[in-house]
Amino acid sequence: MKLYFAPFACSLAARIALYEANLDSEFERVDLRNKVTDSGMDFWSVTAKGKVSALRLDNDEVITENPVVLQYIADQDESGALMPAFGSVERYEVVSWLSFISSEIHKMGVYPMAAPHVPAEMKAVTSELLMTQLKLVNDRLSENDYIAGQFSVADTYLFWALTLLPKLGFEMPEELTALNAYHGRLMQRPAFQKALQEEAVLVSSN
Ligand SMILES: N[C@@H](CCC(=O)N[C@@H](CS)C(=O)NCC(=O)O)C(=O)O
Structure with missing residues (x-):
């Protein structure tokens, strides 16, 4: 998984969640003003919304919107420590x-x-x-x-x-x-x- 983030932007919540869940993850910084990432990628090509948080999954899909990104991360932690069971x-x-x-x-x-x-x-x-x-x-x-x-x-x-x-x-x-x-x-x-x-x-x- 790779989290596109900007320092102290709302993507900080996803970074914390990734650490709480002890998940292997990479981080790529985004210059939000110019919509370019540290590796020189056009951020608009990552997400048409142009906003962090954006999470690239291992199958290369990108998910966005903090509430969704956070639920996805929580659901990777099988202990359920970050999110109660489906349907509860x-x-x-x-x-x-x-x-x-x-x-x-x-x-x-x-x-x-x-x-x-x-x-x-x-x-x-x-x-x-x-x-x-x-x-x-x-x-x-x-x-x-x-x-x-x-x-x-x-x-x-x-x-x-x-x-x-x-x-x-x-x-x-x-x-x-x-x-x-x-x-x-x-x-x-x-x-x-x-x-x-x-x-x-x-x-x-x-
Ligand atoms: N609805 C989005 C909002 C995300 C958002 O507002 N991100 C801000 C940083 S906290 C951003 O990327 N701003 C850059 C911009 O608006 O150009 C979500 O929940 O993820």
Whole structure:
């Protein structure tokens, strides 16, 4: 498997999941502005969407969309540690959170905060909307150690968003104590640390 990624982009979630699952994988960096990969490949030829995460499977098929890439990775781990069994209610709970993180946090919140062309007034509105969602997540984490109840790939995706937001100027409120404790808890996991350190090195060597 090969993950096309950009440092600290949402593909960080897939890198963490690959490490959590102990899967053999390669990584190819993408220059998202110019849509070219480190090996000189036109990224548009990898995916017509031009976005990471993109995962090239061993049969050369490419799958995209974080919730799908993360489920695929989780399903390669036969222990089921990253995703409950097919058909179980617990699995739908994870898929539900993947969907929520993708639409209500990533695209509604992180994306406008990161986009240089989004005006300051719009970023202010985004911050307010984001607060509503983060409070909901905080309430959930007051009663659960992990967002879907048990640890899953949804945690790798949420962790990415929570890690990136302060770097984009969003001040994480201290009163969201369960959310902040959750982030700290995930930071203790070796797979999360390894992925973060590797991508931090790439950013600092730019
Ligand atoms: N719906 C996509 C969104 C992926 C996405 O927005 N990726 C960003 C990085 S976090 C990207 O590649 N942006 C480059 C661009 O929009 O040109 C998914 O869930 O995978």
